[in-house]
């Protein structure tokens with residue numbers, strides 16, 4: 235049931251994001267994991283993850299993203315990849331790659347992994363290691379990226395950009411070419427969780443943002459047909475919000491390490507919602523019937539100005555987690571929208587970040 | 599931008615791209631890194647002929663016979679569509 239007690243029917247989900255663990259050797263100050271990290275003892279066991287994959291395939295999931303924390307910290311990763319491949323679901327590994335050696339890459343290739351995405355913190359090794367909070371990490375990532383390429387696996391490089399590395403986007407793109415990546419992601423920090431804690435140290439200036447955007451746009455033209463560049467902007471200079479997750483519980487299911495099923499990885503920050511566990515319910519039942527999934531599905535729950543806006547089925551009112559974090563109201567219009575009565579908080583945050591300290595609160 | 603594709607070009611799927619039938623939806627899907635397309639009927643018929651062996655010319659011949667349509671018309675449609683898919687990284691030309 236959504237806010238008005240009407241059940242909104244829904245198509246099968248397209249993607250499943252498995253946060254296999256919160257453990258990670260790195261400590262990025264914009265990590266998308268919650269502030270309260272789950273201990274390894276709380277993680278689902280192999281059989282439960284495999285059952286979730288079976289249920290996902292039956293439900294119509296087409297793509298599975300193995301993520302974390304650091305998913306390769308789980309020894310049973312290859313078994314899960316293999317199960318996804320048996321169901322012909324497209325498997326994507328989202329990794330920091332510092333634990334990927336030749337044996338591990340071969341094992342994943344053998345299991346049928348379809349694509350590997352490696353995150354980089356910068357192109358300058360010293361700054362990259364400082365941002366990730368892990369000495370020697372950058373060089374390990376480079377070595378791992380070469381192993382992935384040598385194994386003939388499709389590779390994406392992911393660069394999270396912010397005030398402390400935005401000047402080096404052209405080198406990031408060059409690095410993608412050099413490592414044979416078919417795709418790179420230039421993604422501005424999203425300011426939830428750890429990113430919000432570190433917002434003042436990370437928010438780029440308007441000039442930095444415009445320079446990054448111009449660089450990406452010219453590289454896209456230049457590299458058309460050679461390398462795809464996906465670009466994610468920060469909400470703080472935007473006039474319209476993003477369609478977070480393609481709309482609440484419309485396309486994706488996220489499973490936390492302990493087995494909570496969530497419409498988005500940050501959904502547990504929202505008060506008053508009870509998220510079901512895959513330990514107790516099937517994925518199909520959760521997708522169709524869980525009240526937390528119904529809560530913001532569709533448009534009936536929306537307040538004004540969204541309710542009468544012609545963009546409501548384009549951005550779905552933006553991100554619930556951002557709306558709550560910045561306004562205290564889970565049903566508010568995302569303040570990233572210029573039509574939101576709270577839009578001024580965005581400009582205020584930009585102002586506060588000017589000249590703020592560059593020190594980080596590391597994820598731990 | 600020109601959409602010409604030579605008749606002897608052999609289109610193939612991009613690295614990491616999969617084209618398959620999904621039983622749950624009863625529809626063909628294209629799966630790629632962080633990409634997912636549900637191609638329309640016309641695109642499905644073309645993609646089914648992309649096997650890394652057939653040239654564009656051979657694909658057009660096949661479709662022209664099957665749909666009893668003029669070669670040139672089919673050739674233009676196929677070239678436009680393949681060029682578009684190539685820009686999205688689905689097809690290599």
Ligand code: SF4
Nearest residue numbers: 258260262265303330
């Ligand atoms: S963002 Fe950084 S700390 Fe968080 S999981 Fe990824 S690599 Fe680890």
Ligand code: SF4
Nearest residue numbers: 540543545546551571
């Ligand atoms: S008012 Fe709501 S629906 Fe309209 S653009 Fe803003 S967030 Fe989107």
